[in-house]
Amino acid sequence: DAGVIQSPRHEVTEMGQEVTLRCKPISGHNSLFWYRQTMMRGLELLIYFNNNVPIDDSGMPEDRFSAKMPNASFSTLKIQPSEPRDSAVYFCASSLVQGFQETQYFGPGTRLLVL
């Protein structure tokens, strides 16, 4: 299995631009998680889906952030408009939920720099 795939791996953009991050979970997994990691705030859960349905988006910092999961093999996290404080590494993770022993498999992350 290729694991969780994220694209792009690096993104440099200017303040005000739209940024779209993409994630392909492991085939067969039914939960998908978006995280943001910074030195100051650590690892933050932004939103997660189960069977393509958003379960909890309380971690999404502002209305500028939105996430979709149109099917079981693809999810996007969009920031519009982007701001310098959005600079961080964004991780996508997936898991197969079967009771209470699920582990998460993380992608390599997208390193975002907003100038």
Add this chain to the structure above:
Amino acid sequence: SQQGEEDPQALSIQEGENATMNCSYKTSINNLQWYRQNSGRGLVHLILIRSNEREKHSGRLRVTLDTSKKSSSLLITASRAADTASYFCATAGGTSYGKLTFGQGTILTVHP
């Protein structure tokens, strides 16, 4: 404060020594997991311990769980330079959707 807080924040040891990291949490859990993150990479699952287990081993890793104290420890024996990474504990509980709550992590540096 946050579920899953690690202690110490940073640990520096020599190759061959043992490394012990601790994690405390606040609410009831179904299981507790430990993850490793190498610099610039995603997190990688190391080991899971269920709430009804007290100790678990995997290779050079030993995890203990004390639900009465709401704490866990991760012991890495005979450490290697390749063990240099950040280590996170994560707790699971209350949902069936696989959500984990991660701590802030312990930065482990193993000097050759």
